Amino acid sequence: MTDKYDVLVIGGGPGGYVAAIRAAQLGLSTALVEQQHLGGICLNWGCIPTKAMLKGAEVGHTLKHLDTFGFSADNIQFDIAQLVAHSRGVSRKLTGGIAYLLKKNAVKVIDGRGRVSAKGVVTVSSDTGEAQYQARHIILATGARPRPLPGLVADGQKVWSYFDALVPKTVPESLLVIGSGAIGVEFASLYSDLGSQVTLVEVAKQIMPVEDQDVASLVQREFEQRGIRVLTQTKVSAVQGEVGALQCRLTLSDGSEQTVHVAQVLLAAGIQPNTEDMGLEALGVEFDKGFIKTDAWSRTSVAGLYAIGDVAGAPCLAHKASHEGVICVEKLAGVDGVHPLNKSRIPGCTYARPEVASLGLTEAAARSKGHSISVGRFDYQANGKALAMGESTGFVKTIFDSETGELLGAHMVGPHVTEQIQGFGIAQALEATDAELSEVIFAHPTLSEAMHEAVLAARDRALHQ
Known part of the structure; x- marks a missing residue:
C-alpha cells in the first residue's frame, strides 16, 4: 500500500471533483482518480461544449432575421470547423480551471482507471502499471455513457x-x-x-x-x-x-x-451507467436497473462505499451530481445540519430554441398524486421585454396546491428561461406560497415578469392577460 486517504473519489466529473474539493475543505485527506478528462462528460462532451455549439446556432438564427432590427448583410460565410474549435477550446479552458482548484485544495489527482479491489482498497491501472490505495471512504462518481439500442449502435460513421x-x-x-x-x-x-x-x-x-x-x-x-x-x-x-x-x-x-x-x-x-469492471459485484454492491443503489446519503449496500451522480441513477444532471457530492461528504464528515437531497426540487433545463426549464411536478403528475391544484399560465406574447427582443414565443406555467398554496411545479418555455427557473427554485427552498410570491416586486421591463403573472394567474389575479 503506497498511500492512505480519508476519502478517495473515482471519477473527476461534476460530482467527483466537487466531492473531492469539499472533502479537502473539511480537512479530510483526499485523492481523486480520473481515467481521462477532469470535468467528466459534462465539461468535455456534454453540458459545456453543446452550449458553445448552440451559441453558434443562435448566431446563425439571428443572422437570418437581421432585417427585423434594421440590419442587412451579404455574403455571410460559415465555418463549422471554427465553431467546433471554439467549443473544444471552452472545454480545455475549464478543464485547466478544475485542475487548478484541485491543486489549490490539496487534492491528490491520480491518473488512471480505478476499481474497488477490496473493501477500502482501490487499485488504479495506468500506462505505468498498477498501484493500490487505501481509503476510509470511497466515492464512486464514474458517470454514464450513451446507451445503444438493440441492433443500433453508434459507430461514429453512419x-x-x-x-x-x-x-x-x-x-x-x-x-x-x-x-x-x-x-x-x-x-x-x-x-x-x-x-x-x-x-x-x-x-x-x-x-x-x-x-x-x-x-x-x-x-x-x-x-x-x-x-x-x-x-x-x-x-x-x-x-x-x-x-x-x-x-x-x-x-x-x-x-x-x-x-x-x-x-x-x-x-x-438515453445513457447507461459506467459500472463495468470495477469490482462492485464481488463486493456485493446492489443495483437498480443497472444503476448503483444508494440511500438518502449516497451510501451503497457496502459500508464505506458511496455512489453519486449519473452512476447512481436519475435524474442524470450535472448539478444533481454536484449537490449529491457535497451532501455525501458532509454527512460522512459529521457536519451538523446536513439534509438529504430533495430530488423533486432539482431543475431540468433544455437549451434548444425555444429553451425549456422545469421544476417539480407536471400538471398531470400533480393531479395523479391527488393534489387539488391551481394552475396559472402567462404567455410571453404579452411580455414587453420578450416583444422588444423579438422572442415572444412561449409561456410560464405554475402549479400550486390550492389548499396550502405550496408551489408544486413550474414549467417555462421561451427566451432565457434556463436562467430564470432558479427563481422558482428559491421559492420552493424557502417554502414560499402563492400568496407570498404574489407580493414579490419584479422589475419592469423583464422577462421574469411573466413568472409573476403566472403566479397571479393561478390566483385568478393576472393583470396583463
Missing part, C-alpha cells in the same frame, strides 16, 4: 453518438435524431439552425417525455414550423446504406412502416 455530433467535419444535409430527451432536442435544434433537414423520432407519446404536456406540445409546434419533422410513437428498426445515403426503416404508431432517407443518424436514446 450512426453518431452525441460525442460525434460535437465534432462534425461537415454539417450533414439531412439528419435523423433518435430520442427526444434534452440531448436529442438540443441537437435537433442545433443542426436545424445550422442548415440540416432534421427528422426527430421519439418512441413515447410526446417529445420531451419528462416535461409538462403543454410545454412539449409547444416545442413540437415550434419545431415543425421551423421545418423539423417530428414523429412520436415511432421506432427505428433498421439503418442501412452508406454515410450520406442512409435508409432508415421506421415503424409508426399505427404499425405501418416507412423509410426515411438521410445523410446522417444521431442516436440520443
Whole structure:
C-alpha cells in the first residue's frame, strides 16, 4: 500500500471533483482518480461544449432575421470547423480551471482507471502499471455513457453518438435524431439552425417525455414550423446504406412502416451507467436497473462505499451530481445540519430554441398524486421585454396546491428561461406560497415578469392577460 486517504473519489466529473474539493475543505485527506478528462462528460462532451455549439446556432438564427432590427448583410460565410474549435477550446479552458482548484485544495489527482479491489482498497491501472490505495471512504462518481439500442449502435460513421455530433467535419444535409430527451432536442435544434433537414423520432407519446404536456406540445409546434419533422410513437428498426445515403426503416404508431432517407443518424436514446469492471459485484454492491443503489446519503449496500451522480441513477444532471457530492461528504464528515437531497426540487433545463426549464411536478403528475391544484399560465406574447427582443414565443406555467398554496411545479418555455427557473427554485427552498410570491416586486421591463403573472394567474389575479 503506497498511500492512505480519508476519502478517495473515482471519477473527476461534476460530482467527483466537487466531492473531492469539499472533502479537502473539511480537512479530510483526499485523492481523486480520473481515467481521462477532469470535468467528466459534462465539461468535455456534454453540458459545456453543446452550449458553445448552440451559441453558434443562435448566431446563425439571428443572422437570418437581421432585417427585423434594421440590419442587412451579404455574403455571410460559415465555418463549422471554427465553431467546433471554439467549443473544444471552452472545454480545455475549464478543464485547466478544475485542475487548478484541485491543486489549490490539496487534492491528490491520480491518473488512471480505478476499481474497488477490496473493501477500502482501490487499485488504479495506468500506462505505468498498477498501484493500490487505501481509503476510509470511497466515492464512486464514474458517470454514464450513451446507451445503444438493440441492433443500433453508434459507430461514429453512419450512426453518431452525441460525442460525434460535437465534432462534425461537415454539417450533414439531412439528419435523423433518435430520442427526444434534452440531448436529442438540443441537437435537433442545433443542426436545424445550422442548415440540416432534421427528422426527430421519439418512441413515447410526446417529445420531451419528462416535461409538462403543454410545454412539449409547444416545442413540437415550434419545431415543425421551423421545418423539423417530428414523429412520436415511432421506432427505428433498421439503418442501412452508406454515410450520406442512409435508409432508415421506421415503424409508426399505427404499425405501418416507412423509410426515411438521410445523410446522417444521431442516436440520443438515453445513457447507461459506467459500472463495468470495477469490482462492485464481488463486493456485493446492489443495483437498480443497472444503476448503483444508494440511500438518502449516497451510501451503497457496502459500508464505506458511496455512489453519486449519473452512476447512481436519475435524474442524470450535472448539478444533481454536484449537490449529491457535497451532501455525501458532509454527512460522512459529521457536519451538523446536513439534509438529504430533495430530488423533486432539482431543475431540468433544455437549451434548444425555444429553451425549456422545469421544476417539480407536471400538471398531470400533480393531479395523479391527488393534489387539488391551481394552475396559472402567462404567455410571453404579452411580455414587453420578450416583444422588444423579438422572442415572444412561449409561456410560464405554475402549479400550486390550492389548499396550502405550496408551489408544486413550474414549467417555462421561451427566451432565457434556463436562467430564470432558479427563481422558482428559491421559492420552493424557502417554502414560499402563492400568496407570498404574489407580493414579490419584479422589475419592469423583464422577462421574469411573466413568472409573476403566472403566479397571479393561478390566483385568478393576472393583470396583463
